[in-house]
Amino acid sequence: MTTSLPSLLLIGGGRMGGAMLAGWREQGCSAAVVVDPAPGAASLAGDGVTVVASVADIPAGFVPEAVVLAVKPQMAAEVLPSYARFAGHAVFISIMAGKTIHAIGAMLGVKAAIVRAMPNTPAAVRQGITVAVSGAHVSDRQKELAQALLTATGACAWVAAEDLLDPVTAISGGGPAYVFLLTELLEQAGLDQGLPPALARQMARQTVIGSAALLAASEEDAADLRIAVTSPKGTTERALAVLRADDGWPKIFREAIQAATDRSRELSA
Ligand SMILES: NC(=O)c1ccc[n+]([C@@H]2O[C@H](COP(=O)([O-])OP(=O)(O)OC[C@H]3O[C@@H](n4cnc5c(N)ncnc54)[C@H](OP(=O)(O)O)[C@@H]3O)[C@@H](O)[C@H]2O)c1
Numbered sequence: 001m002t003t004s005l006p007s008l009l010l011i012g013g014g015r016m017g018g019a020m021l022a023g024w025r026e027q028g029c030s031a032a033v034v035v036d037p038a039p040g041a042a043s044l045a046g047d048g049v050t051v052v053a054s055v056a057d058i059p060a061g062f063v064p065e066a067v068v069l070a071v072k073p074q075m076a077a078e079v080l081p082s083y084a085r086f087a088g089h090a091v092f093i094s095i096m097a098g099k100t101i102h103a104i105g106a107m108l109g110v111k112a113a114i115v116r117a118m119p120n121t122p123a124a125v126r127q128g129i130t131v132a133v134s135g136a137h138v139s140d141r142q143k144e145l146a147q148a149l150l151t152a153t154g155a156c157a158w159v160a161a162e163d164l165l166d167p168v169t170a171i172s173g174g175g176p177a178y179v180f181l182l183t184e185l186l187e188q189a190g191l192d193q194g195l196p197p198a199l200a201r202q203m204a205r206q207t208v209i210g211s212a213a214l215l216a217a218s219e220e221d222a223a224d225l226r227i228a229v230t231s232p233k234g235t236t237e238r239a240l241a242v243l244r245a246d247d248g249w250p251k252i253f254r255e256a257i258q259a260a261t262d263r264s265r266e267l268s269a
Helices: 015-026 039-044 073-088 101-108 121-125 140-151 162-173 175-192 197-217 222-229 235-243 249-268
Strands: 008-011 032-035 049-052 066-069 091-094 113-118 128-134 154-158
Touching (some): 008 073, 015 121, 015 128, 066 073, 066 140, 073 101, 091 140, 113 140, 113 162, 140 154, 162 175, 197 222
Parallel strands (some): 008 032, 008 066, 066 091, 091 113
Antiparallel strands (some): 113 128
């Protein structure tokens, strides 16, 4: 049985909050209030979504079942305490990088039901992945509501140990940026080889889009799909020898993910 989307209060309708809201809207979210003072946030209104500039403007009588915390982590101490009044009945879902359940509980009240989740921006097209961990005071029903919200924007997985959210943040939270960088680098390499700019851009974009679609449509692993493109002694094999050299992508990716994981740990401290 699928759980319908809960009534929802979204705190922060920026890049990530806005992306998730787009997914919820597509799934027929019928009652949502967004709090965001940014002038651009007003464009999120419509189809059952009300946008207000501050906590004081939340319509009286609106009782959300879920409160999604999508402000920047550095805003948390200033913003969260004014939402403690919802802690009696709502489940809080925080997507703030590096803010632990313990730290959020200290701002909302130690009994608050808190799910900590790490989504990514493909949530906007319902192709995201969110990895979540639930706090001690989250009921089974609240976990179901959180699951319904998080799967409305793509895949959702749960981990039992909160510290796993640090590598999750590094890999899937930031992952879209690495894929977009790859797209930029492919385009630049095309320009360096003398391809016309419009064609270099089209080739880079469509190669990433098409490869992702092929991966999605295939039952094979990424490694099998890579091998299928790589003829012995061919051109791709030459390029892969450079990329997979000892000081190439395997090392660079390990270091990059370690750096992001370390940064996530620093933010949690
Ligand atoms: N972007 C990602 O890929 C990603 C992935 C996973 C998790 N996250 C997490 O998502 C959270 C939001 O990141 P983001 O990239 O979406 O940042 P963002 O675009 O800056 O969005 C934050 C929004 O909150 C607004 N805001 C500021 N003060 C507020 C207040 N008092 N009440 C309500 N809203 C307020 C901001 O308005 P102003 O612009 O006017 O300040 C902005 O529109 C962060 O905690 C981040 O760690 C992001």
